[in-house]
Structures are given as C-alpha cells and as structure tokens.
Amino acid sequence: MAVVELSGSGVDRQAIDPRLSIKYERWDDLTDEYRRLAGRIASFQALAEFVGVVPFSEWIAKVPDYARKQMFLAKMQDEVGHGHVMARVAEDLGENTREQILWDFVEGRTKLLNIFHYGFDSWEEIGPAALMQNSAAIVQFQSLMGGTYLPYVRALKKIAVEEGFHYHHAMDLTHEVLTNGTPAQRALVQQAFETWLVRVLGYFGPPDLDTVEGNRMYQVGLKVDANETLRQRWLSKIIPVFQKLGVEVRPELVRFDADEGRWVYSGIDFGELKRMLAGGGPRYQDWIDTVRWSLVKNEPYRKAARRAAA
C-alpha cells in the first residue's frame, strides 16, 4: 500500500518535477493535443461553476435572515463570475463559447461531476454540504495551480480567493445551526455530514495511484496530483474541522490509520457512482431544465445587445 503524502501543498514536489517545470501561455506554440486537453479542463470547470449555482439558487427565497441572504447571493454571484472567467480560458483555446458549453450540457453532450447531481432537502443540510464542497474545491484548485497552463492557473488563483469566502460562510452557517438549532436541526447537520462525506469522497474520482502516470492530463501537467492524493489531503483538512464543530465522525465511515499513514474510508462504490453519472442523479434533469429556461429567457437580451452594437 502506497503511503500518501498528507501535508504540504505539493509545492516542493513541483519544484523537482520536470513534468511541471515548463509553463505555457495562450500564445505559445501549443500542440493540438495540449490545446484540446487544456480547453477541456477549462470548459468542464466553467460548466461546473455555472450549474453549481442552481442547487443553491432555489433556496434564495427561503434564506431565513437578511445578512445570510446577502452572503448567500454573493456566493452565487461569485460562482457565475468563476464560470465566465473559466469560459474565457476555454474560448481562447478554440473550445466552445460559454453559450455552447451550456447548450452542450442542456442537450446531453457533456456530464457533470457527481456532487452537482443533487439538491438540498433542508436548509440545515446546506452548511455542511457547502463546507465540504468548498474545502474540496480549495484542495483541488491549490493542486491545479501548480499546473502548466498559465491562463488557467491565473483563473484558478482568482477563483480560490473567493472560495475562501464561501468556505468561511459555510462554516458560519453550520456553526449557527449547531449552536442555535433545535436537536432536530442538529441531527440534520449530522445526517448531512454523513451523506455529503460519501459524495465528496467520490468527487475526487476513482483511486488512481497505480495508474495516474499513464493519464495524459497528468503527463502534460494539467492534472497535478493523483485523485487519491487529493482525497487524502482533503480528509486531513476537513475531518478535524467537523470534529471541532461538534459533528460526530464515526470511525466506520472514516478514520485515520496510523500504521498505514492514511485515511481509510467506506461507503463509496465507484461502479455505482459511474452508473449514477450516466443516468443522472436525483436532480439532474431539474438543473438541465433550469439552465435551458435561463438560456431561452435571456436570448432576447443577448440579441438586443448584439443589435445595439452592430
């Protein structure tokens, strides 16, 4: 069993890794393959940023206090901004435009990461779910920032700053429910932790320590670390956070194995996860319908703007 490095951002490793030492700008002489792979990672992330807003937006009218609503809206506006910034990276690589990225999703040509297939069943669920999503995104982005395509790296750096705000907002929301909530509300937080733990563990992708070196994204330095490395890094960061908040972390779900020097987790079946992605999770069709509605509804405004400019 490989021992996974748990600490550090990976910077030391990058300094000695020739795979990551040569960086590229948009105007450099990029191979067609590199251009395609970089475009794919940027457009994939742009879509995730855009659609990632929708599960939250259906809660706007139900946010229970004004300051919370302001923070909630700021988070969603940030995510839409991230989508635009990432879409620019993709567009500059000759990948699809942002409109095409959204239509490809609506018409079933692209897929989303597993965590975007769900919604929230209660207000109490949102804090812990967002806390896990945001911390996972931060771990993922900090790794990807060591990658070789600099426009993507710059976009990630801008995004990561705002993810920090989202993380603290989710922390505050979870803390508020755990501090002021009823026993029933606290139980919902506990339940949400256990539900979303498995989903976010799955978000990092199948274990790949043995195979990652054959992955082209990894070879060209667009993927920096193995899925399993990131999953372990995330657990090291987030489990103590939930424990400190007073959430019970049952060892049969996840525990640190000191002998193996790694986290041992249960509950994910990657085969089942793959089937879910193919068929669409519980809210997948709702998000498709929402994005389609938005594209159609706003088309006259886009047309008017183009007419005015012509």
Add this chain to the structure above:
Amino acid sequence: MPARGDHPDAYEVFTQFGEGKPIQYVGSVRAVDPLLAWHAAKEAYTRRDLCTLLWVVPRDAMIVSTPQDRLVLASGDRMIYRGPTFPSAHRRARQHGAAGDGDA
C-alpha cells in the same frame, strides 16, 4: 498572433488594488461594446478588496510581444554591463590591483 480561438469581442482586463500598487493583467471578458466590457470586468474581477483602477482594452488594439521576441526582451542576460553589479565588480577588481578587463 493572433492565436487560434481569438474572438474579435475580447477585451483584456487590468486592475489595481490599492493606490500606488502596480496595475496588473487579470484576464479577459467578451462583450458587444467597450462600456459593457468594462461592466462585465467589474462584475467578474473586482468582487473583493479595494479595487482602485479598472481598465479594459480591446485585445485587437494591443501591440504585444511574441515568443520570438523573448531574446530581444531579455536584456538582463545579454547586457550584463547594464546591471549594478557589473561596475561594482569592475571597481573591486581595480582595488585588488588585478590586471585585465575587470569583470568577475
């Protein structure tokens, strides 16, 4: 230049966070006119901290270096006599009474 994937409606975005700080390139937006480009840039790139300047420039209007210009631009490597250590080395060599051209 222009690279593949360029869009004629692309604007490059520059920001300054804090008086006297450098103005830096942060990314780009697409918009149908310059004013909308400025507003799009404001929404996407100035969401945190105190932004003190925001500029957008049509990408097509910029005169930019190409990878082939790198050698010409790297004057630090080619013209070491322009650097502050070069005359100092010259002086030290003289003080030590060394003969020759004095570079170190």
